[in-house]
Amino acid sequence: xxxxxxxxxxxxxxxxxxxxxxxxxxxSNIPFLIVIGIVVGPHAPQWGVFDxxxxxxxxxxxxxxxxxVLFLLFYLGLEANLTRLIEAGRSILAGGSIYVGINFxxxxxxxxxxxxxxxxxxxxxxxxxxxxxxxxxxxLFDYRRMANPETQIVLGITMFEDVFLAIYLSLIxxxxxxxxxxxxxxxxxxxxxxxxxxxxxxxxxxxxxxxNRVLRISSSELFVVVVxxxxxxxxxxGETIHVAESIGALLLGLIxxxxxxxxxxxxxxxxxxxxxxxxxxxGFGLTIDPFTLGGAAGMAIGAAVLSLIGVIIAGLIxxxxxxxxxxxxxxxxxxxxxxGEFSIIIVNLxxxxxxxxxxxxxxxxxxxxxxxxxxxxxxxxxxxYDAFARLFKRLRRKKKVDxxxxxxxxxxxxxxxxxxxxx
Amino acid sequence: xxxxxxxxxxxxxxKFQVETLTGDRLxxxxxxxxxxxxxxxxxxxxxxxxxxxxxxDGEARQIAGIVGGLTYVPRNLPMAEVIxxxxxxxWFTIExxxxxxxxxxxxxxxxxxxxxxxxxxxEPDQTTRTNPEADTVLNEGATLIAAGDRxxxxxxxxxxxEGRVE
Numbered sequence: 001x002x003x004x005x006x007x008x009x010x011x012x013x014x015x016x017x018x019x020x021x022x023x024x025x026x027x028s029n030i031p032f033l034i035v036i037g038i039v040v041g042p043h044a045p046q047w048g049v050f051d052x053x054x055x056x057x058x059x060x061x062x063x064x065x066x067x068x069v070l071f072l073l074f075y076l077g078l079e080a081n082l083t084r085l086i087e088a089g090r091s092i093l094a095g096g097s098i099y100v101g102i103n104f105x106x107x108x109x110x111x112x113x114x115x116x117x118x119x120x121x122x123x124x125x126x127x128x129x130x131x132x133x134x135x136x137x138x139x140l141f142d143y144r145r146m147a148n149p150e151t152q153i154v155l156g157i158t159m160f161e162d163v164f165l166a167i168y169l170s171l172i173x174x175x176x177x178x179x180x181x182x183x184x185x186x187x188x189x190x191x192x193x194x195x196x197x198x199x200x201x202x203x204x205x206x207x208x209x210x211x212n213r214v215l216r217i218s219s220s221e222l223f224v225v226v227v228x229x230x231x232x233x234x235x236x237x238g239e240t241i242h243v244a245e246s247i248g249a250l251l252l253g254l255i256x257x258x259x260x261x262x263x264x265x266x267x268x269x270x271x272x273x274x275x276x277x278x279x280x281x282x283g284f285g286l287t288i289d290p291f292t293l294g295g296a297a298g299m300a301i302g303a304a305v306l307s308l309i310g311v312i313i314a315g316l317i318x319x320x321x322x323x324x325x326x327x328x329x330x331x332x333x334x335x336x337x338x339x340g341e342f343s344i345i346i347v348n349l350x351x352x353x354x355x356x357x358x359x360x361x362x363x364x365x366x367x368x369x370x371x372x373x374x375x376x377x378x379x380x381x382x383x384x385y386d387a388f389a390r391l392f393k394r395l396r397r398k399k400k401v402d403x404x405x406x407x408x409x410x411x412x413x414x415x416x417x418x419x420x421x422x423x
Numbered sequence: 424x425x426x427x428x429x430x431x432x433x434x435x436x437x438k439f440q441v442e443t444l445t446g447d448r449l450x451x452x453x454x455x456x457x458x459x460x461x462x463x464x465x466x467x468x469x470x471x472x473x474x475x476x477x478x479x480d481g482e483a484r485q486i487a488g489i490v491g492g493l494t495y496v497p498r499n500l501p502m503a504e505v506i507x508x509x510x511x512x513x514w515f516t517i518e519x520x521x522x523x524x525x526x527x528x529x530x531x532x533x534x535x536x537x538x539x540x541x542x543x544x545x546e547p548d549q550t551t552r553t554n555p556e557a558d559t560v561l562n563e564g565a566t567l568i569a570a571g572d573r574x575x576x577x578x579x580x581x582x583x584x585e586g587r588v589e
Contacts, residue, residue, distance in 0.1 A: 085433075137435070144472065144475045146450075146452040146460050147450035147452060151438075152431075155434055327470075
């Protein structure tokens with residue numbers, strides 16, 4: 001462990017390179033970090049003092065990654081505000097339920113029918129359901145879609161998914177870490193985890209005024225140490241009673257998110273989340289042996305295609321309810337197709353619960369596919385719609401020709417298209 | 424007056440949509456991090472913005488001041504107003520024949536009778552008296568900047584023009 005700082009420095013240089021490259025190409029940095037993590041590792045060469053195998057520092061990097069998960073989930077907790085979700089209105093609750101319901105069902109069925117046991121299927125269902133908030137926000141901002149009517153629906157569903165993720169992660173961590181395999185065992189351990197969490201949130205609401213007073217700290221130095229001490233303590237305590245450490249962080253975020261200090265904490269956490277989060281994605285890639293990717297490829301592609309179908313169906317239903325144009329509905333679908341940080345966090349639980357190791361390369365490939373496909377599809381949604389409209393037009397014309405044996409009036413075919421676009 | 428609607432964008436901030444009298448649409452997105460986005464849609468194409476402008480918080484505030492007429496009041500406008508929540512700031516030019524000409528603020532009893540207050544006077548020669556004394560005489564052609572709520576401002580205008588509150 002002589003060159004430990006040098007090795008960490010090398011890892012950080014690779015991370016910086018991946019983030020810079022993603023930035024240069026205008027893409028999300030999560031897939032780049034995972035890929036560069038996969039490329040290096042025990043099978044990589046060693047050039048002089050530069051050791052790309054990361055054997056000695058592997059445990060350190062994974063520890064930094066663990067801290068990254070704490071910050072990612074603490075931030076999720078601060079953001080995922082149940083009160084705000086209820087305020088946002090019934091349409092968001094309905095749209096979010098439809099969206100999550102469809103994708104979760106597809107994911108679970110896919111996992112189960114592919115022959116995975118119950119716990120693995122639950123992990124697959126989770127990781128195929130939740131969109132990446134980071135990529136969604138990036139698509140909306142980069143493609144200048146903030147003013148579009150579908151954007152408030154996309155953001156509403158993302159917020160719904162955050163709350164869903166918070167509840168689901170807590171449930172599933174109880175199930176995965178307790179080692180239950182029967183349906184009854186799964187239900188009871190899930191119930192215990194849920195009870196613990198609901199209890200903590202109720203207590204948390206009750207002590208909000210007290211927390212407001214205690215956290216009224218003007219020194220920013222004292223504020224950061226106090227908050228981080230709470231974060232690590234609660235995460236660690238959760239671990240001792242079989243609640244994943246990340247859930248402790250998530251719950252603390254949910255509780256502190258209700259206080260008047262939540263915005264100050266968000267500002268405080270963001271740089272730590274970005275730094276340690278990047279190390280987490282890199283470290284996740286590092287744990288994947290590139291030679292296992294081939295075995296998971298077919299499954300990852302299958303899941304990605306199913307997710308694409310799922311989001312399109314859900315997007316069209318939600319879009320119709322909200323009276324969006326078809327292009328608007330497709331924008332909703334393709335934007336929400338992005339998978340990223342949360343899928344990796346969910347599959348990380350599988351690692352902690354020592355579930356089947358094939359889940360890691362599967363999740364990596366699945367996230368790589370959808371993190372790259374979603375921005376491309378979202379950008380070209382209008383052209384994709386036009387292509388389909390033309391295809392349907394041709395099919396319909398052909399059908400008409402077959403039935404009536406006469407040329408179709410072009411005018412009458414073009415009319416419904418203009419209507420569908422909401423013009 | 425144009426119609427304005429306001430929508431909450433979860434995790435981003437707020438969106439304001441203004442349908443202008445010219446038939447265009449202006450969408451203002453205020454991000455919680457301070458970034459502002461202005462989307463301009465023309466009547467001909469409401470699906471795709473003709474232009475998008477991104478501003479920092481500082482730029483947005485500066486531009487808001489300019490657009491709102493805080494630095495320069497349009498010269499040919501008899502009155503202009505800025506609304507900040509309940510607070511209304513109104514620019515009001517004393518025209519020929521107004522009842523208040525030649526009287527002082529104290530004689531009129533501006534504050535006691537209407538509840539609004541005159542925060543600044545721009546004389547016809549463009550000299551500005553900020554926070555005018557109670558014995559300042561109101562002259563024809565001067566522009567007053569008055570602060571109050573909608574009701575008290577209306578009472579003030581009536582007092583200045585007609586010389587009575589009711």
